[in-house]
Amino acid sequence: MPEAKRPLPKPTPETRHFWEGTAAGELRLQRCDQCRRAYFPPRPFCPKCGSRKVSVFKASGRATLYSYVINHRPMPPFTAPYSIAVVELDEGPRMMTNIVGCPQTPEALQLDMPLQVVFEKQTDEITLPFFKPAGA
Amino acid sequence: MKSKSIAVVGAAETTQLGVIPDLSQIQLHADAALNAMADAGLKPSDIDGLATTPEWTPNLANYLGITPAWVDGTMVGGCSFMLHVRHAAAAINEGLCSTVLITHGESGRSRVGVGPFSGNRASLEGQFEAPYGIMGPPTVFTIPVLRYMKTYGVSEEQLAMVAVVQREWAAKNPRASMKDPITVQDVLSSRMIAYPFRLLMCCLVTDGGGALILTSAQRAKDFPRKPVYILGTGEGAESWMISQMEDFTTSRAFRVSGRKAFAEAGISHKDVDHLMIYDAFAHLPLYGLEDLGFCKPGEAAGFIWERNTAPGGKLPLNTNGGGLSYMHSGMYGMYALQESVRQMRGVAPAQVPDAKISVCHGVGGMFAASGTIIFSNQAP
Ligand SMILES: [Zn+2]
Numbered sequence: 001m002p003e004a005k006r007p008l009p010k011p012t013p014e015t016r017h018f019w020e021g022t023a024a025g026e027l028r029l030q031r032c033d034q035c036r037r038a039y040f041p042p043r044p045f046c047p048k049c050g051s052r053k054v055s056v057f058k059a060s061g062r063a064t065l066y067s068y069v070i071n072h073r074p075m076p077p078f079t080a081p082y083s084i085a086v087v088e089l090d091e092g093p094r095m096m097t098n099i100v101g102c103p104q105t106p107e108a109l110q111l112d113m114p115l116q117v118v119f120e121k122q123t124d125e126i127t128l129p130f131f132k133p134a135g136a
Numbered sequence: 137m138k139s140k141s142i143a144v145v146g147a148a149e150t151t152q153l154g155v156i157p158d159l160s161q162i163q164l165h166a167d168a169a170l171n172a173m174a175d176a177g178l179k180p181s182d183i184d185g186l187a188t189t190p191e192w193t194p195n196l197a198n199y200l201g202i203t204p205a206w207v208d209g210t211m212v213g214g215c216s217f218m219l220h221v222r223h224a225a226a227a228i229n230e231g232l233c234s235t236v237l238i239t240h241g242e243s244g245r246s247r248v249g250v251g252p253f254s255g256n257r258a259s260l261e262g263q264f265e266a267p268y269g270i271m272g273p274p275t276v277f278t279i280p281v282l283r284y285m286k287t288y289g290v291s292e293e294q295l296a297m298v299a300v301v302q303r304e305w306a307a308k309n310p311r312a313s314m315k316d317p318i319t320v321q322d323v324l325s326s327r328m329i330a331y332p333f334r335l336l337m338c339c340l341v342t343d344g345g346g347a348l349i350l351t352s353a354q355r356a357k358d359f360p361r362k363p364v365y366i367l368g369t370g371e372g373a374e375s376w377m378i379s380q381m382e383d384f385t386t387s388r389a390f391r392v393s394g395r396k397a398f399a400e401a402g403i404s405h406k407d408v409d410h411l412m413i414y415d416a417f418a419h420l421p422l423y424g425l426e427d428l429g430f431c432k433p434g435e436a437a438g439f440i441w442e443r444n445t446a447p448g449g450k451l452p453l454n455t456n457g458g459g460l461s462y463m464h465s466g467m468y469g470m471y472a473l474q475e476s477v478r479q480m481r482g483v484a485p486a487q488v489p490d491a492k493i494s495v496c497h498g499v500g501g502m503f504a505a506s507g508t509i510i511f512s513n514q515a516p
Pocket residue numbers: 032033034035036037046047048049050051
């Protein structure tokens with residue numbers, strides 16, 4: 001059996017800026033130039049108003065914990081139990097991630113706790129964003 | 137009778153349910169279809185419309201010897217069959233076809249004649265969700281619930297009670313996979329799957345299938361079975377990526393679908409005698425009761441705790457035992473529809489006395505999609 005690997009993203013033309021950003025240590029979102037709304041995941045138009053006039057910007061990396069589960073079933077190469085979370089970025093959009101840098105327990109993972117993005121290089125092309133408790 | 141009314145004139149599940157290692161997936165479709173055609177007194181040549189998933193509609197048409205003039209392969213997960221019913225009703229009313237067969241079959245447990253699971257790493261969920269260790273519905277469908285529980289102060293005991301009550305219904309059903317009574321404590325001491333979900337809060341994984349046959353209400357009186365009329369239908373879609381669901385305490389797709397169905401049926405909630413809410417996991421009946429308007433936001437857990445949906449309660453819910461205790465092949469919507477039809481025919485194992493209106497609500501692709509069908513045994 002080949003060793004199990006984390007399933008890594010295959011960037012597309014519409015998402016490449018995001019993955020180039022994480023590789024450079026930046027969390028890049030997009031914002032509509034018309035209605036000013038920030039959005040995620042990437043696409044070359046605003047999902048709110050349909051405008052194609054959008055810009056990429058560097059997000060603060062700050063977020064809060066919106067919801068999560070703690071998976072207890074074996075899922076190589078992950079070490080169970082591990083959190084699968086949805087975080088709310090300060091800029092508004094939400095994204096899935098793992099919460100790292102703290103025990104994977106309900107006591108340590110409190111909804112609405114402040115979080116900060118951290119980046120972990122996976123391959124030359126892909127660096128994934130994770131979130132850790134702010135100040136940890 | 138309204139001029140544009142549709143009725144179910146044939147309905148059946150596969151001969152067996154549960155673990156069926158000796159039938160491939162397409163044969164589960166065929167077994168259910170043959171049973172439904174026998175129920176309606178029809179042959180394959182009488183069918184002129186076909187809707188199915190997860191088998192491909194043209195393959196199934198050829199396999200069954202059907203020459204359809206109307207074809208639907210809508211695939212939005214486990215509620216696809218609610219959408220098939222809705223689309224078929226519109227097609228029959230429009231004169232596109234007259235007699236529609238809708239089938240489901242899934243070798244969910246035995247995986248006979250089924251392709252491998254696959255994922256597209258260039259899709260948005262492949263890029264932005266799959267890298268974080270998701271393992272299908274138990275780790276994805278479940279993510280919203282902690283936000284719901286915190287918002288409304290719902291306890292793990294209350295979540296567990298959903299499974300306890302549904303087991304009470306399953307105990308009355310000889311075809312249910314799980315019939316032994318369970319307590320809240322049994323649920324809370326069962327194996328942790330994905331906190332806060334424990335094994336007994338998660339659906340079964342089984343094999344089976346089901347099929348429905350629809351035609352106009354005018355023709356329905358010529359069939360052997362008492363017609364079950366369709367009063368109203370709805371459908372909706374939100375996001376396949378759970379992280380992009382607008383609000384983790386309520387499903388937009390549920391609300392859109394439910395409102396459409398109730399408006400079309402012209403009924404109010406107090407008219408409803410029987411309710412099915414697709415329960416892949418224990419939180420779904422809570423979302424369903426609230427988003428369909430049977431309970432105010434945050435009140436569904438108390439409603440179930442007080443036994444309103446249990447045997448003898450005022451709103452019998454998931455009377456076959458549901459996906460938690462009856463069966464769940466992966467796309468459970470068809471089995472919820474079958475139970476609504478049985479209740480309207482008056483032949484359900486846990487029959488609700490004098491039930492005249494049944495609401496059947498499905499969810500698909502986690503919270504991605506939804507479909508709602510309102511049935512009655514009284515001609516509209
Ligand atoms: Zn905009």
